[in-house]
Amino acid sequence: MPSKKKINNLLLYFQAKKFDKTLYRLVLNDNSKQLLRNKRIRHHFKAKRNVEFSAMGFFNFDYSLIGRMVSTATTYIVIMVQFTP
Numbered sequence: 001m002p003s004k005k006k007i008n009n010l011l012l013y014f015q016a017k018k019f020d021k022t023l024y025r026l027v028l029n030d031n032s033k034q035l036l037r038n039k040r041i042r043h044h045f046k047a048k049r050n051v052e053f054s055a056m057g058f059f060n061f062d063y064s065l066i067g068r069m070v071s072t073a074t075t076y077i078v079i080m081v082q083f084t085p
Helices: 004-029 039-048 063-083
Strands: none
Touching: 004 039
């Protein structure tokens, strides 16, 4: 059973995600652009910016991809070494 601290952290995470979505929608629907003039809101968006690269949505290019590639290459080399006379 998850501890009370984990549950609180998870709850806080989802509340933060909900806040981000709500703030984003408010800024998009703000015709006067008054919200974008606020330095704190602009800084919040800059800090939350996630840059992701993907191959047409099939898989993401990130550090885990590099780890998987090294793992696959190592496995291939070990198998090749075992079958060499």
